[in-house]
């Protein structure tokens with residue numbers, strides 16, 4: 690089968706997370722989606738972002754459908770247990786009555802036996818910007834949504850969606866990044882990071898939260914990478930830290946303690962993703978970090994700021 694280095698990502702998001710989605714896409718792909726479609730040569734697992742609904746690895750991209758068929762004659766696909774489908778958001782330009790015809794013409798070119806019920810591979814066809822696109826179509830497996838029900842939660846925990854996103858921001862999608870969540874609470878980011886194969890650790894000053902984080906990790910069969918430790922005693926250095934800063938509404942914390950947390954993040958990591966409920970830009974600047982990108986996530990009366998600092 691033809692090797693390809695061009696991917697088409699189908700993106701979607703709830704309105705209140707639009708800014709977060711754009712920030713995450715800039716961080717992973719250095720670009721933003723246009724009309725909820727993002728084209729990139731970067732190969733990113735679609736199940737690693739809550740915003741990527743599916744990914745098409747483009748084998749052929751042609752103005753005319755017949756030219757796709759010609760390519761399939763030249764470069765014959767031999768494949769069993771496959772399924773052929775129209776890519777949902779990319780079928781609007783193709784009348785419903787014609788869709789089956791296009792799919793069966795493609796199907797005739799593939800050497801092998803299809804399996805519609807439990808295919809090993811799904812091939813997708815669609816039309817984007819007046820061009821036909823065809824390739825391997827992989828949907829988000831949505832397994833991350835099973836993490837929404839954890840044995841131990843915390844009033845101030847991040848949502849699974851935000852946790853997954855901040856891990857991607859911390860790593861820019863690069864799995865060689867060494868990440869620390871020094872105030873990890875019940876381990877929400879650690880669960881997401883480890884499930885995506887990232888090298889992530891957590892520390893937590895509260896013994897109860899540390900134990901609860903370990904229970905959560907154990908529940909999902911993940912390594913218990915959480916230490917009961919005051920972050921200010923951390924000796925190791927990390928590429929990135931994720932700091933969901935304790936906030937006065939939920940814990941007794943002074944401005945000086947918040948500044949100390951940001952200062953320590955600066956000491957132990959080259960980059961920091963800061964999650965706050967209030968404007969702490971002045972503290973970031975005081976620590977020596979520079980804010981290089983940012984977004985706000987607003988839900989009801991809650992507004993969270995997410996800052997990328999280097």
Ligand SMILES: C[S@@+](CC[C@H](N)C(=O)[O-])C[C@H]1O[C@@H](n2cnc3c(N)ncnc32)[C@H](O)[C@@H]1O
Nearest residue numbers: 846847872873874875877893894895919920933
């Ligand atoms: C906003 S909560 C983090 C919640 C977490 N993101 C989650 O989803 O569960 C902040 C956490 O920082 C912890 N913390 C405060 N000061 C700390 C310190 N010096 N070292 C380590 N953890 C600390 C608190 O006990 C609290 O669990």
